[in-house]
Structures are given as structure tokens and as C-alpha cells.
Amino acid sequence: xxAKDESxxxxxxPSFDETNDLKxxxxxxxxxxxxxxxxxxxxxSDITEIPTVPKFYVDNASLTQFNYTKTNHSLSYNLxxxxxxxxxxxxxxxxxxxIQVTAYYGRTRFAFVTLVNETASFHQNSNTTVSFExxxxxxxxxxxxxxxxxxxxSLGTAAGVYSVDLLIAFKETFVSGNAICNLKLPxxxxxxxxxxxxxxxxxxxxxx
Ligand SMILES: *[C@@H]1O[C@H](CO)[C@@H](O)[C@H](O)[C@H]1NC(C)=O
Ligand SMILES: *[C@@H]1O[C@H](CO)[C@@H](O)[C@H](O)[C@H]1NC(C)=O
Ligand SMILES: *[C@@H]1O[C@H](CO)[C@@H](O)[C@H](O)[C@H]1NC(C)=O
Ligand SMILES: *[C@@H]1O[C@H](CO)[C@@H](O)[C@H](O)[C@H]1NC(C)=O
Ligand SMILES: *[C@@H]1O[C@H](CO)[C@@H](O)[C@H](O)[C@H]1NC(C)=O
Ligand SMILES: *[C@@H]1O[C@H](CO)[C@@H](O)[C@H](O)[C@H]1NC(C)=O
Ligand SMILES: *[C@@H]1O[C@H](CO)[C@@H](O)[C@H](O)[C@H]1NC(C)=O
Numbered sequence: 001x002x003a004k005d006e007s008x009x010x011x012x013x014p015s016f017d018e019t020n021d022l023k024x025x026x027x028x029x030x031x032x033x034x035x036x037x038x039x040x041x042x043x044x045s046d047i048t049e050i051p052t053v054p055k056f057y058v059d060n061a062s063l064t065q066f067n068y069t070k071t072n073h074s075l076s077y078n079l080x081x082x083x084x085x086x087x088x089x090x091x092x093x094x095x096x097x098x099i100q101v102t103a104y105y106g107r108t109r110f111a112f113v114t115l116v117n118e119t120a121s122f123h124q125n126s127n128t129t130v131s132f133e134x135x136x137x138x139x140x141x142x143x144x145x146x147x148x149x150x151x152x153x154s155l156g157t158a159a160g161v162y163s164v165d166l167l168i169a170f171k172e173t174f175v176s177g178n179a180i181c182n183l184k185l186p187x188x189x190x191x192x193x194x195x196x197x198x199x200x201x202x203x204x205x206x207x208x
Contacts (some may be wrong), residue, residue, distance in 0.1 A: 009075055010194075013015065017034065018159050024118075028057070033179040035050050036206065042090070043091055046089050046090055046091050048106060052096055052207065053086075053087055053089055054085050054087050054124070054170070054172070054205070055083070055086040055087060055088065055173065055201075055202075056083065056084070056085055056086075056168050056179045056201075056202035057083070057084045057085075057086070057181075057199060057200065057201050057202060058082065058083055058087050058166065058181050058199065058200045058202065059082040059083070059131070060079055060081075060197060060199065061079065061080065061081045061082065061183060061185055061197050061200075062080045062185075062188060062194070062197065063077075063078070063079050063162060063164075063185040063186065063187050063188060064078045064079075064080075064187075064188045065077055065078035065187075066079075066162055066185075066187055068143075068145070072142075072154060072180040073134055073142050073143060073144055074139050074140055074141070074142055074143075075105075075110055075140065075142075076139075076140045077103075077110060077111065077137065077138065077139065077140075077141070078136075078137075078138045079103070079111075079136075079137040079138065079164070079185070080133075080134050080135065080136055080137070081101075081132075081135040081137060081166075082131060082132070082133050082134065082135070083101070083115070083131065083132045083135055083168070084129050084130065084131045084132075085099075085129065085130050085131075085132075086128075086129045087124045087125070087126060087127065087128055087129075087141060088127065089126045089127065090126055090127055090172075091126055091145065091180070092126055093123060093124060094123070094124045094125065094173075094175075095121060095123050095124075095172060095173045096116045096121060096122045096123075096148070096170055096171065096172050097116070097117075097118050097121045097171045097172070097173075098114075098116060098117070098118060098169070098170060098171035099113050099114070099115040099122075099168065099169070099170045099171075100113070100115065100168070100169045100170075101113045101114075101135065101166055101167070101191070102138050102166065102167045102169070102170050103164055103165070103166055104164065104165045104166075104167065105162065105163070105165075106145065106146065106163075107147075108143050108146075109146055110143055111137045111138075111141065112137060112143045113135055113137055114196055115132050116170075118203065120201070123132065127169050160186075160187055161184050161185065161186050161187070162184075162185045162187060163182065163184060163185075164183045164185050165180060165181065165182050166180065166181040166183060167179075167180055167205070168178050168180075168181065168202060175207055175208070176207075176208060177204065177206050177207035177208055178205050178206055179202040179204050179205055179206070180202060180203055180205050181200050181201075181202035181205060182200065182204075183197075183200055184197070184198070184200075185197060
């Protein structure tokens, strides 16, 4: 009963100075707390979403040689790639110790290129995109293709469109993984590039 009286008393007899003080200070503290919570939330979401970065794209590519010789099972290839890597994080930079690109044709691995080394690690600032331009995938490889895949080659050196898959594997301080880029490469005649390649977004295969 006494508590009820007290609450009645306080609500019907407010001290104007006190309520004014409360009205001014209380929302300010609240606002401050909300800002802190908001900022912490932003950084926290940035951190918790780390396993979704980085994002890989193949902006451009030119295939100027893709030649399989049946008699000695030798594949000659010459592929130039423009690869971009995006770090969409607002606050967090990425520190790569390793980025490797493996090229497959019909599940057969034929080439391997290193973009970033442990000896030459690479820092990417937040909210930036870096490009690796004219990455050369070039050489000759002894490979045995399954009959169906081999037949695609037997169409010869006439211009065609070849499906080449890239597996991009990377190591970063907090996240590692690999992404796959399914490229459709028009073969250039005569050692010259053909336009017609469409920029390809790579998809996350396994990030951890
Ligand atoms: C890669 O990008 C550079 C600069 O934009 C360009 O000169 C080059 O032709 C591109 N390479 C390929 C294979 O498209
Ligand atoms: C493919 O190989 C054949 C035989 O070696 C050669 O004549 C031809 O020029 C090659 N084509 C390309 C695009 O390299
Ligand atoms: C396979 O044969 C082709 C055409 O004769 C030749 O250009 C190429 O050098 C050979 N590759 C190997 C590994 O002997
Ligand atoms: C990220 O970069 C873009 C383009 O450079 C810029 O417009 C944007 O304000 C940046 N965002 C942050 C959070 O820095
Ligand atoms: C990889 O490391 C070797 C030394 O181990 C170095 O000579 C080479 O330049 C590095 N390559 C890249 C792409 O950083
Ligand atoms: C191949 O290239 C040479 C020199 O660039 C040119 O003279 C020839 O016409 C080209 N052939 C074809 C089929 O494009
Ligand atoms: C891709 O590279 C080829 C050859 O270098 C060029 O002709 C073409 O314009 C480039 N495409 C884009 C979208 O940059």
C-alpha cells in the first residue's frame, strides 16, 4: 500500500527540475549507447562475414593456342588472364600468403600458376579491388584425355569455344579456400586473341 502511495505521489507531484534533467540526460545516454551498439554491430558483422571474402573475377581472357596432338598426347596452350580480387569488407584488410591458379579442361588438370607466394605475401586494403593482369598460362603438357573430351580436341585448331575451369586456391590470415571460374574461351586464329569473352564471376567452392 505504501509503495502504491509513493508512486502516486511521485507521478502527481513531479519536481520540474528533476524531470527536465531526466528528459535531457536519459535520451543522450541512450543515443550514445545505440551508436556504440551500432558501430560494434557493423564491425562484428564485418568480422563474422569474413568467410565470404574475397571475391574473384576473370575480367578478360584470351586463348591464342589450344592444340592437342593425338600422336604424342601433347597439349599446347597459351592463355592470358586478367583476374581481379575484391575485398568488400568495410574495415578489414586481407593478408594473402598464397594464391594459386590451376587450369582444368574436362576435369584434366593441365596448368598451374602462382600469383602470390609465401615469400611475397600480399596485403589488400578494405573495400578495394586488385587486378592481376595478363597472367600467362602457357606451355605444353602431356595429358591423356578421355575419349569424349579428346574428340572435342579432334575438331582441331579451327576456332571454337573451349570450356576451361580455373580453380583459384588462396590462403589468407583468417580465411582459406578455393573458388571456381567456369570460363568459355573463344580460340583466336593464328595466335591472335578473339573478342567475345564474357567477364566471369567465380563461385565459392569451399571457404573455411
Ligand atoms: C588485361 O588488362 C590490361 C589492362 O586493362 C589490358 O591491356 C590487357 O589486354 C588485358 N589482358 C587480357 C588477356 O585481356
Ligand atoms: C596446332 O598444331 C599443328 C600441328 O603441330 C600446327 O600446324 C598448328 O599451327 C597448331 N595450331 C595452333 C593454333 O597452334
Ligand atoms: C608433340 O607433337 C607436336 C606435333 O608434332 C609437337 O609440336 C610437340 O612438340 C610434341 N610434344 C612433345 C612433348 O613431344
Ligand atoms: C568503398 O569504395 C567505394 C568506391 O571506391 C566508395 O564509394 C565507398 O564509399 C567505400 N565505402 C566505404 C565504407 O569506405
Ligand atoms: C615465389 O617465391 C620465389 C622464391 O621462393 C620467388 O623467387 C618468386 O618470385 C615468388 N613468386 C611470386 C609470384 O611471388
Ligand atoms: C595469320 O597471321 C598472318 C600474320 O599475322 C596473316 O598474314 C594471316 O593472314 C593470318 N591468317 C589467318 C587465317 O588469319
Ligand atoms: C578482352 O581482351 C581482348 C583482347 O585483348 C580485347 O579485344 C577485348 O576488348 C577485351 N575485353 C574487355 C571486356 O576488356
